[in-house]
Amino acid sequence: MAGSESSPYWLFRFVYLRALGFIYVVAFLIAHHQVLPLLGHDGLEPADLYLERLGDSVSFWQLPTLFRFDASDAAFGFAAALGLLLAWLVLCGVENALVMATLWALQLSFVHVGQDFYGYGWEILLLEAGFLAIFLCPVRSWGALEDRTPPPFAVVVMLRWLVFRVMFGAGLIKIRGDACWRDLSCLVYHYETQPNPSPVSWLLHQAPLWFQQLGVLWNHFVELLAPWFVFGPRWVRTAAGACIVLFQCILIASGNLSFLNWLTLAITLACFDDGVFERVLPRRLSRLLAQRAASPLPSRVQHYVVLALACIVLVRSYQPITNMLSPHQRMNGSFDPLHLVNTYGAFGSVGKERDEVILEGTTDAVVAPDTRWHEYQFKCKPGDVSRRPCLITPYHYRLDWQMWFAALGDYRSEPFILSLIHKLLQNDPGTLSLIAENPFPNAAPRFIRAERYRYAFTHAGEPGYWKRKRLAPYLPPLAADDPRLLEFLVQQGYVRGSALNAAP
DSSP, X not given: OTTTTTOTTHHHHHHHHHHHHHHHHHHHHHHHHHHHHHHSTTSSSOHHHHHXXXXXXXXXXXXXXXXXXXXXXXXXXXXXXXXXXXHHHHHTTBOOHHHHHHHHHHHHHHHHHOGGGGOSHHHHHHHHHHHHHHTTSOSSOOBTTTOOSOOOHHHHHHHHHHHHHHHHHHHHHHHHHOHHHHTTOTHHHHHHHSSSOOHHHHHHHTSOHHHHHHHHHHHHIIIIIGGGGGGSOHHHHHHHHHHHHHHHHHHHHHOOOTTHHHHHHHHHGXXXXXXXXXXXXXXXXXXXXXXXXXXXXXXXXXXXXXXXXXXXXXXXXXXXXXXXXXXXXXXXXXXXXXXXXOBOOOOSSXXXXXXXXXXXXXXXXXXXXXXXXXXXXXXXXXXXXTSOOOOOTTSOOXXXXXXXXXXXXXXXXXXXXXXHHHHHTTTOHHHHTTEEEOSOSSSOOSEEEEEEEEEEEOOTTSSSSEEEEEEEEEEEEEOTXXXXXXXXXXXXXXXXXXXXXXXX
């Protein structure tokens, strides 16, 4: 490609920004559908009450979010719609620093008020990848075919540094965190016990022990060894990137980890230069971009801005490096309010058994031994044992994911479940939009209880996909006017104290 000697990343920028645009589309589509039932004024964890509790004790720079100025439902709806619109523009070809900066600011705003429902590693990974993307884009032009500013190679290197931290951090936390990663047995359990298994998870769970052990060895190779070569010579770097891409594709098929693996795949594109992309992209596109690369217009301002960015990343990398070297390594954490350089990791421990919290309701006026209970079905998490596991990646049902966390402990570790029960006792339309099946379409239930069940995949030849047995109560039957429930919701900040006064 003409001009590739001076800047062999014109095609990379074109592909990476569209891949990131796709991730942003997914992220804001999730917000568009779920943010009001989760964080709206009548949501499970109202963001306006959350910000109200913080008050002046936390400054804007400690918790930067645009929702400090307006946390109304209208503001949330507008932010999600604006983010979705801008993300579509990027996916369709818009390359502009201001557009990318706006998307980053909107994502940052949601993360800082998202509480339990935005506390996932892929949210801060999107922030870091999205922030670097700002500096790949021109300020004045809007499209790849208009832009003659070379993609800054320093930003490509910073993306490779991000790939290294994502992969190597995940590998370290596994080796340190659970003996099953060291004795090669983790995949015997992982496909069954991960948050939202897919249909492929059921198939992989049937595989023999030697296959699972080879899978763990492959995991260690890609996460612990391959990342070191993303900074190597061209052919070594390309091979390392190809291994990571293949690994992410396997993870995409074998589980529903939101857009985590898709985003990791996107940043891994930084391992490939235009010589690789020329082989897979249409020739016409390569020739059009080559015309820009043949007569680039380097910007002195861009040079100094990117130099400043490199200095920030270098300084901010101290804590993630220290964290990776520490025997008490944190998983998925930030060290500054803007989430510029973070630490990552996944599945440092693997559950050996799968518990689920099943919500059941009844319209009976009094709970008795012969009371008939009816189950709520969620959109993706296991419930009905005959229902096939879902395949939704890169989309994400945030409530389903948190229900997986709820089953790992009790309601004190995941208090949102009491807010969920309170909303279901009122047949709240927003909350009902987050679940698959409401067993009480005509009138709200009088009581809801939570039961703990142990789930396991069926074996090939057995009916259904799951089998289960009841273990114990998780929460006793609760009514909408139960003073204990209302008091707990007030203590957690999910409702105002006036709710107590309204209780009989």
